[in-house]
Amino acid sequence: MTTIPDTAPAVVPNFDTDAGAGRKLAIICSKGSLDMAYPGLILANAALGEGVEVHMFFTFWGFDMINKKTMGDLKFTMLGNTATHMPQGLGGLPGMTGMATSRLKKSIADLDVPEVPEFLEQIVASGGHLWACRMSADMNKLTEADLYDDVEGIISATDFIELTDGAQLLFI
Amino acid sequence: MPVTTLAGHQIHVDAEGFLTDPAEWDEDLARVLAEQIGLTLTDEHMAAVRFLRADFATQGETATLRRISTVGGIPIKQLFALFPQKPAKKIAYVAGLPKPHGCV
Numbered sequence: 631m632t633t634i635p636d637t638a639p640a641v642v643p644n645f646d647t648d649a650g651a652g653r654k655l656a657i658i659c660s661k662g663s664l665d666m667a668y669p670g671l672i673l674a675n676a677a678l679g680e681g682v683e684v685h686m687f688f689t690f691w692g693f694d695m696i697n698k699k700t701m702g703d704l705k706f707t708m709l710g711n712t713a714t715h716m717p718q719g720l721g722g723l724p725g726m727t728g729m730a731t732s733r734l735k736k737s738i739a740d741l742d743v744p745e746v747p748e749f750l751e752q753i754v755a756s757g758g759h760l761w762a763c764r765m766s767a768d769m770n771k772l773t774e775a776d777l778y779d780d781v782e783g784i785i786s787a788t789d790f791i792e793l794t795d796g797a798q799l800l801f802i
Numbered sequence: 803m804p805v806t807t808l809a810g811h812q813i814h815v816d817a818e819g820f821l822t823d824p825a826e827w828d829e830d831l832a833r834v835l836a837e838q839i840g841l842t843l844t845d846e847h848m849a850a851v852r853f854l855r856a857d858f859a860t861q862g863e864t865a866t867l868r869r870i871s872t873v874g875g876i877p878i879k880q881l882f883a884l885f886p887q888k889p890a891k892k893i894a895y896v897a898g899l900p901k902p903h904g905c906v
Contacts, residue, residue, distance in 0.1 A: 640806050641819035642838045643895055645888050672905055679867060681887030742868065743906045752868065755878040 646681075654683045654797035656790070661802060662694030664704040664734055664746075665711075670695075670802045671749045678756035685797065686753070687790045688781075689763035692802075693770065696762060696778045701746050706734045747778065754780040761785050761793070809834040813898075820895055824858065827898030836896045843896070847884050850876050854897040864894050866904040 655677045659670040670692075674684045694700040708714045708721030708730050720726060735745070744752060750760065762777055762784045774784060785793070806815050811831050814822045819838075821827055832851055836843045843851075853874035857865045867890045871878045885892040890902050 640808050640838065641804055641815050641817070643819045643891070645839055645892060645895075675906055679888065679890050741906070742872070744868070749906075752871075752878055756867075756882060 652683075652796075653681075654685070654794060656794035656797040656799045657684065657686045658799070658801045659686060659688050659692035659695055660690045662691030662700070662704060664706040664731060666802060667692075667695050667704055667746055668738070668743075670800070671746070671753065672743075673800060674753050674758055675749070675756065678753065678758050683797075684753070684758040685761060685790070685794050686758065687761045687763060689766050689787075693763065693766040693772075695746055696750070696760065696781050697770075697772065698776060698778060701750075701778060704731075704746060706731045750778055750780065761790055763787065763790075808838070816900075820900055821898035822900075824855075824898050827855075831898065832896050835898070839892060839895065841885065841892070841896070844884075846880070847896070850874070850881060850884065850893050851897045854893055854899060858897075858899050863904075864890075864897075864899045864902040866890060866902045866906060868906050869904070 655674070657670045657674055659667070661667065670686060674686055677684050688696045694704060705727055707727045708716055709718065709727075711721075712718075714721075714730075721730075739745075743749070754760065760778070760781045762774075762781050764784050764786045767773065767784045774781065777784075804815055804817070806813055808831065811826070811834065813826045813831070816822050829848070832848070833843050836847070841847065850870060853870060853876065854865055857869065857873065865874070867878055867881055870876055870881060870893070881889040881893070894901050
């Protein structure tokens with residue numbers, strides 16, 4: 631005769647804890663290089679997957695992430711980036727930025743992580759909100775027509791602060 | 803590792819309640835697991851669950867939402883509608899699989 635182990639009452643994951651209810655995340659994207667675009671996108675996506683309300687604000691160089699003309703063509707340069715562990719002089723040679731960019735794009739694609747426009751599409755489909763900075767739009771003489779279609783609006787810094795009342799904030 | 807009984811199914815689970823042995827799962831159990839987290843499974847829910855099971859069998863890891871949408875063909879929006887708030891974890895739980903570990 632086999633012995634049946636003692637069974638505990640059902641253990642159920644607590645997916646909808648009150649503690650997490652109403653959690654909000656504000657992410658300010660201020661950089662327009664390929665390597666600095668991803669941290670914000672990845673964290674926004676992760677937070678949405680955890681049921682967190684997410685608002686992204688694109689400002690200064692971060693505007694390139696939502697500008698239709700540049701969003702699919704962000705670059706990565708070795709210049710000034712000691713984390714590449716390569717002699718800095720190399721980064722200044724002709725064609726190096728192009729090469730570094732295509733290398734990085736390939737390693738990102740190999741992990742099945744989408745390019746910037748498709749990543750934004752996934753974030754919006756997951757319920758994320760995209761906002762463009764008023765001052766950056768004015769400086770570059772851009773209107774909503776120049777921006778990724780799912781950007782909800784061009785708003786001032788004050789509007790964004792109001793909108794993200796009580797949110798946790800990331801500046802990238 | 804706790805052993806627990808759900809509607810007559812004796813299963814091994816981790817501290818959070820996720821099954822630790824995918825072989826102990828069947829579609830009847832999926833319905834019971836879903837009820838535990840307040841979901842009533844429809845065919846649409848089951849399509850996501852079945853994709854996750856099939857993908858796990860070949861890949862050895864739980865698919866992320868992105869993979870369910872790009873490889874499994876179920877739009878992200880629909881996954882959020884079917885399994886609100888934390889779709890990736892909820893589908894994995896109902897499918898008797900570990901939580902996904904991928905970042906995207």
